[in-house]
Amino acid sequence: MLDSRPEPITDVVSELGECPTWDARDGALWWVDSHAPCLYRLDAAGGVRRWDMPEEIGSFALCEDGRVLCALRNRLLLLDPATGAIEHFATTPNDAATCRLNDGKCDRQGRFWVGTFGTAPDAPDGALYRIDPDGRVVVAIRGFVNSNGLAFPVGTESFYHSDSRSRVVYRLTPSRAPDTYVRDVVFTTSSGEHPDGAAVDSEGHYWSALYGAGAVVRVSPDGREVARIAVPTVNPTMISFGGPDLRTLYITTARYMTRGDLDENDVLAGRLFAVRVATPGLPEPRFSNM
Template identity: 45%
Template sequence: MTTPACILDGHFDLAESPVWSVAEQALWFVDINAPALHRYDPASAAHRHWSMPEAIGCIALDRHGRLIAALRDGLYRLDLTSGRHHLLAAAPYDAGLMRFNDGRCDRQGRLWAGTMTDDRRPHGALYRFDGRQFVRQELAGSIAISNGLAWSPDGRILYHADTPAMQVHAYDYDIATAELSNRRLFLDLRAVGERPDGATVDSAGNYWLALYGAGKVAQFSPAGERLREIHLPVKAPTMPCFGGPDLRTLFITTARQKHTPEELEKMPLAGGIFSLRVEIPGLPEAPFISA
């Protein structure tokens, strides 16, 4: 395994939600704070971006390759040609105080998205889109920054993190009803002070987690054993995803926000997009299905 290379030095403030399009062989991602949507073609190095009207927390692709985005005030199907975006569901919270954060589709194509307040108070939640509106998922305890959302390869385990709590929990997931049960602690990172951010799962069921502030992405076995660490030349990785023709390229988004001038001098690639080759391939993201 090699050291990650910066493939796009974009100085993104908060790059997040990388999604690989198998059909396009291209990487989509967002800059939440810009706010903007980005598309990068690794083969040609072509990079395009589209400004968004408000914070864009996460994205998904539907079966026709159209972009679905959780903006601050709701879930939209994006029309990148006209700029007219179709509202699928209004946000289930006060958009003046809160926004969507990490999210993705389960293996059946149902979109889940978490939330966070602008001031990071523990008022966040996890929601599922049921085809008409967002349904709040009741979870034990409070959530400040919903993150780390991913599913096992068979779709029967859901992983979810609260970044400030430095914990990741696992749930049994009913693939027919989307109900959660049997909550248990999967990773407790408090002793090492690591903050879990975005995550993904490879085809062997290993959980790959960005550790924001620690400058690395860690791979954990389904039993929670730390298998390896990928160190980056920046401190704020935000989320990994698998892509490339064989799904053996790990793409990693990073952030530039809240860095001091001294930190930026030491880490000039902060906010870049990184990649490296890995041994175990990932899985294609399930396309969004509205109902």
């Protein structure tokens, strides 16, 4: 771990920043403000471009054909960044009135995974969906409150997933039955530390943004916390490795508090941060829609 402090890299302030994603093709960083709602792109020269969304956007994936797969409340749309054209791709079975799509990421096979975030504070009625390139929607697992923490290591079919509300990070492994998964606990966090968005590095360690705790932790495959980075705002939401050497850790944050208001005293809340780290991350796969 490098001895450095995360620093803001743009003046953009998000109510609920999420889903930082490094675009290796263009040397750009994408992220969303779920509540604006909009998609942002920060280019290598420091310019920021914005695409407004028709409703809350929980996450997205860059596609092989250059478009962007956007996860809204209960539908997935394909955005052409060059023209702004939007095309419907798939619909998920969650009730959009009470539950919206949240954290999402592509696996190493180019399939998009996305879970739900419910409005009922403690109802374990969430679901994790797998979106295949042909538009098929698979319900992978149910029974949690706030789906987060997706991360896909290399060399294994298992992957990580968290329930932020219950403060548990799981490892999911395909079972013998088609499209079903076994869930094992990897680690739990302390009270007030909610495991939000995540990524894995090239050594197989899991990095998690701890919402409410102002920290990012690095966790070994056997569930031990081995490093912690202090973030100068209380609500980091998600992380991503980027830069030419994948040793820059990008961190989105939120002004939006758990209880639903905005914290006016946290002056760096909602900013996008970056910090250099010793261990590189892994390239994030694109959605295989070609």
